[in-house]
Amino acid sequence: xxxxxxxxxxxxxxxxxxxxxxxxxxxxxxxxxxxxxxxxxxxxxxxxxxxxxxxxxxxxxxxxxxxxxxxxxxxxxxxxxxxxxxxxxxxxxxxxxxxxxxxxxxxxxxxxxxxxxxxxxxxxxxxxxxxxxxxxxxxxxxxxxxxxxxxxxxxxxxxxxxxxxxxxxxxxxxxxxxxxxxxxxxxxxxxxxxxxxxxxxxxxxxxxxxxxxxxxxxxxxxxxxxxxxxxxxxxxxxxxxxxxxxxxxxxxxxxxxxxxxxxxxxxxxxxxxxxxxxxxxxxxxxxxxxxxxxxxxxxxxxxxxxxxxxxxxxxxxxxxxxxxxxxxxxxxxxxxxxxxxxxxxxxxxxxxxxxxxxxxxxxxxxxxxxxxxxxxxxxxxxxxxxxxxxxxxxxxxxxxxxxxxxxxxxxxxxxxxxxxxxxxxxxxxxxxxxxxxxxxxxxxxxxxxxxxxxxxxxxxxxxxxxxxxxxxxxxxxxxxxxxxxxxxxxxxxxxxxxxxxxxxxxxxxxxxxxxxxxxxxxxxxxxxxxxxxxxxxxxxxxxxxxxxxxxxxxxxxxxxxxxxxxxxxxxxxxxxxxxxxxxxxxxxxxxxxxxxxxxxxxxxxxxxxxxxxxxxxxxxxxxxxxxxxxxxxxxxxxxxxxxxxxxxxxxxxxxxxxxxxxxxxxxxxxxxxxxxxxxxxxxxxxxxxxxxxxxxxxxxxxxxx
RNA sequence: GGCGAAUUAGCUCAGUGGUUAGAGCAGCGGAAUCAUAAUCCGUUGGUCCGGGGUUCAAAUCCCUGAUUCGCCA
Numbered sequence: 001x002x003x004x005x006x007x008x009x010x011x012x013x014x015x016x017x018x019x020x021x022x023x024x025x026x027x028x029x030x031x032x033x034x035x036x037x038x039x040x041x042x043x044x045x046x047x048x049x050x051x052x053x054x055x056x057x058x059x060x061x062x063x064x065x066x067x068x069x070x071x072x073x074x075x076x077x078x079x080x081x082x083x084x085x086x087x088x089x090x091x092x093x094x095x096x097x098x099x100x101x102x103x104x105x106x107x108x109x110x111x112x113x114x115x116x117x118x119x120x121x122x123x124x125x126x127x128x129x130x131x132x133x134x135x136x137x138x139x140x141x142x143x144x145x146x147x148x149x150x151x152x153x154x155x156x157x158x159x160x161x162x163x164x165x166x167x168x169x170x171x172x173x174x175x176x177x178x179x180x181x182x183x184x185x186x187x188x189x190x191x192x193x194x195x196x197x198x199x200x201x202x203x204x205x206x207x208x209x210x211x212x213x214x215x216x217x218x219x220x221x222x223x224x225x226x227x228x229x230x231x232x233x234x235x236x237x238x239x240x241x242x243x244x245x246x247x248x249x250x251x252x253x254x255x256x257x258x259x260x261x262x263x264x265x266x267x268x269x270x271x272x273x274x275x276x277x278x279x280x281x282x283x284x285x286x287x288x289x290x291x292x293x294x295x296x297x298x299x300x301x302x303x304x305x306x307x308x309x310x311x312x313x314x315x316x317x318x319x320x321x322x323x324x325x326x327x328x329x330x331x332x333x334x335x336x337x338x339x340x341x342x343x344x345x346x347x348x349x350x351x352x353x354x355x356x357x358x359x360x361x362x363x364x365x366x367x368x369x370x371x372x373x374x375x376x377x378x379x380x381x382x383x384x385x386x387x388x389x390x391x392x393x394x395x396x397x398x399x400x401x402x403x404x405x406x407x408x409x410x411x412x413x414x415x416x417x418x419x420x421x422x423x424x425x426x427x428x429x430x431x432x433x434x435x436x437x438x439x440x441x442x443x444x445x446x447x448x449x450x451x452x453x454x455x456x457x458x459x460x461x462x463x464x465x466x467x468x469x470x471x472x473x474x475x476x477x478x479x480x481x482x483x484x485x486x487x488x489x490x491x492x493x494x495x496x497x498x499x500x501x502x503x504x505x506x507x508x509x510x511x512x513x514x515x516x517x518x519x520x521x522x523x524x525x526x527x528x529x530x531x532x533x534x535x536x537x538x539x540x541x542x543x544x545x546x547x548x549x550x551x552x553x554x555x556x557x558x559x560x561x562x563x564x565x566x567x568x569x570x571x572x573x574x575x576x577x578x579x580x581x582x583x584x585x586x587x588x589x590x591x592x593x594x595x596x597x598x599x600x601x602x603x604x605x606x607x608x609x610x611x612x613x614x615x616x617x618x619x620x621x622x623x624x625x626x627x628x629x630x631x632x633x634x635x636x637x638x639x640x641x642x643x644x645x646x647x648x649x650x651x652x653x654x655x656x657x658x659x660x661x662x663x664x665x666x667x668x669x670x671x672x673x674x675x676x677x678x679x680x681x682x683x684x685x686x687x688x689x690x691x692x693x694x695x696x697x698x699x700x701x702x703x704x705x
Numbered sequence: 706g707g708c709g710a711a712u713u714a715g716c717u718c719a720g721u722g723g724u725u726a727g728a729g730c731a732g733c734g735g736a737a738u739c740a741u742a743a744u745c746c747g748u749u750g751g752u753c754c755g756g757g758g759u760u761c762a763a764a765u766c767c768c769u770g771a772u773u774c775g776c777c778a
Contacts, residue, residue, distance in 0.1 A: 218708095218709070219708095219775095222708065223776090302775095368729095369718085374775090380717060382717095382731095383717050383730075386716085386717090386730050387717075387730070389743095390730060390743095391730090394743050394744080397740095397743085398740060398743045400740090401739085401740045401741080402739045404739095405739065450718080451719085464743095464745075465744090467745095468745045469745090471739090476739075489739090550741060554742095554743090
């Protein structure tokens with residue numbers, strides 16, 4: 001087989017927010033694919049980095065009172081530790097805030113400029129006069145020009161779905177300072193995507209050479225239009241100071257927009273690896289030298305726009321090679337719905353690991369669901385438990401567990417040799433005559449992981465049936481049939497070995513432990529040429545194994561409940577953070593603010609939650625969001641101002657029971673003293689607030705815990 | 706509003722013109738007792754979203770409606 005030279009990337013996670021199970025769909029799938037290719041003997045480099053620039057990072061660092069550099073260094077460590085915990089094995093995990101990425105950004109910009117593809121134009125934007133900065137769309141809030149909903153972002157309304165320019169908002173205010181923004185013009189730098197050298201190139205590139213999945217190519221066609229339609233508009237690649245990023249070489253006070261240097265971060269990370277390990281960078285990036293190397297980007301479908309249009313156009317016109325293929329995948333839903341903080345399904349990588357759940361359970365489940373299309377995949381938590389327990393523990397691990405005991409106790413770890421081994425090979429070849437290893441190979445190559453897993457589990461089913469037919473536990477009762485017993489159990493172990501090889505890209509850590517158990521070198525990828533029998537895949541005759549120690553435990557439903565409970569966000573009527581990752585371009589999958597730090601049961605028990613009867617509910621004159629509630633908690637009445645006006649009329653509330661925080665420090669508000677807080681669920685959308693209620697029977701004053 | 710995708714068993718999903726639509730899980734009945742209750746055999750279960758059309762033949766192709774989800778305006 002020709003040794004391929006492959007460079008693989010996953011999208012760069014933004015350095016403002018935690019890695020969650022949605023992100024992991026991408027990193028796990030890339031990692032499995034890379035491990036598969038490496039096992040086949042190809043030369044593969046897998047690089048990634050934190051995406052570190054932009055206004056959200058700058059503001060968050062400021063809020064925390066630290067430098068952006070300190071912030072991104074900390075987040076880099078957190079991200080890498082999450083990835084490592086899930087056995088994502090990068091060859092380099094770097095940062096876009098690096099000399100390499102700066103150099104390539106300047107280089108590509110300069111080449112585009114020299115080619116006449118950079119235009120400068122004045123544009124008018126909203127400016128925060130207090131903070132003295134231009135405001136990205138997401139940092140301007142106000143009333144929707146269409147439906148009038150309050151507190152909407154500058155690009156679209158979450159209440160009615162309307163899209164508009166931030167300048168159209170009514171009563172706009174800056175999400176940074178609260179000040180009313182003013183219009184101010186400034187010179188911006190544009191990448192001339194509308195130039196024929198970009199649009200014609202992209203029309204061809206997105207259609208040819210299998211660069212994109214068919215659905216993705218169709219989507220790009222929608223954006224590109226037919227020749228002459230000129231649907232692409234130029235891309236604004238500059239931002240004004242203050243901005244955390246790279247200053248544009250010949251333009252003081254102008255910075256590269258974060259999305260310009262983010263994909264360049266792939267090059268930067270790889271360059272850094274090349275320097276360290278003496279790899280030829282040019283062999284992968286210079287058009288003349290890179291014809292025998294492959295470049296693949298794994299991304300979420302939300303950032304296709306950047307990777308399938310801007311990025312190839314930049315590379316092409318700056319004189320670099322373009323990607324071999326872009327592999328876009330869908331989003332993760334949990335129990336069929338978007339991940340939700342209030343439902344506890346917005347699960348962070350860190351919490352999953354901290355709860356002691358096995359990362360390989362998730363790797364396996366994702367593998368069992370993933371295919372090569374843009375379809376979303378669903379993490380159904382009940383199915384997750386059933387599937388992992390049944391497939392991995394019941395079918396796969398159990399094969400080793402049920403056969404190893406006899407081999408260890410009765411044969412001192414020795415598998416069969418000589419004639420018995422030849423006989424066993426014959427049995428395997430007969431039993432698996434129809435077995436087509438190349439189908440698994442092909443499925444992995446095509447990123448049809450679910451199809452591969454179906455095949456592999458079919459093999460496991462066959463193995464269990466074979467063992468059942470031989471019934472070693474019966475044979476074991478007859479001391480005359482020692483050889484037969486050894487053969488039957490050897491068969492089980494040998495089949496387990498083959499299965500382990502197939503599963504190694506998915507379960508790297510279990511594979512490592514299996515290597516120890518089976519006392520063998522690194523498990524190889526099971527490859528056969530057409531004329532070779534399946535029995536060629538087996539361990540050699542007379543091999544000896546170590547005693548079995550259990551390799552994987554079952555998931556208990558309780559563990560999932562605990563995980564979800566740990567991820568339920570404390571629900572106060574506070575607004576969604578303006579600087580959450582989702583507000584940064586379409587960068588993250590369902591990205592929302594990071595989950596709060598883990599707390600102990602002691603921390604939790606400090607909060608005194610009580611059942612409260614809403615004795616009285618009334619409007620507050622002059623308040624936009626608040627209702628005044630009088631709460632009966634058994635032995636006293638409390639006054640609480642609750643931000644639930646958008647969702648409830650006072651009349652609806654009187655008499656009903658809810659839950660309140662009874663020991664919250666009283667707070668003086670404009671309209672009076674608030675002596676606690678009621679609990680309500682919501683995603684921050686006005687009108688979508690849901691007050692908690694106890695089951696029938698609860699009485700005012702009862703403690704909730 | 707425009708464009709696109711999806712809709713198949715209780716659940717998660719295969720199946721893109723060719724017997725009687727499949728798998729895993731769950732359920733039910735049995736067997737087995739080597740295995741951290743893991744296995745095996747059998748079995749129940751479907752208006753393939755609805756309606757119309759093309760065809761000798763449709764889950765599959767076309768039209769239409771519904772619902773859901775994306776993207777765009």
